[in-house]
Amino acid sequence: MDIRAAFHGFPRFVSVGLLNTLIHWTTFFVLNTVMSFRQASSNFVGFCLAVSFSFYANARYTFKQKTSVSRYLLFVGFMGILSYGVGSVADQLLLPGWMTLVVFSGISLVCGFFYSKYFIFRGREQ
Secondary structure (H helix, E strand, O other), X not given: OOHHHHOOOHHHHHHHHHHHHHHHXXXXXXXXXXXXXXXXXXXXXXXXXXXXXXXXXXXXXXXXXXXXXXXXXXXXXXXXXXXXXXXXXXXXXXXXXXXXXXXXXXXXXXXXXXXXXXXXXXXXXX
């Protein structure tokens, strides 16, 4: 497998991801620090808001595809379980919120890109 082909579209994915991260982190900190939600819930809600933006932006600009409800639900389902799981582990280990966000953002960047490229939008790039 050619490594350049595997990462085709990654710079655009990262650009969308920066805005996604701003939405996610802002929501997380408001819910967790201002409203005293647990990290698992804060991470999941922040993720859900951010993923809606990034799914449509990546479909259009990174993978050049039309969106569908089924693809959206597959993406949100997989990544949502991952976000809640990272938050749950952080709650159990009593980790600070910033650590939850940094860890999940790193996992989300890599897993989200390859899950999108090879499963959600596989073979559909124009």
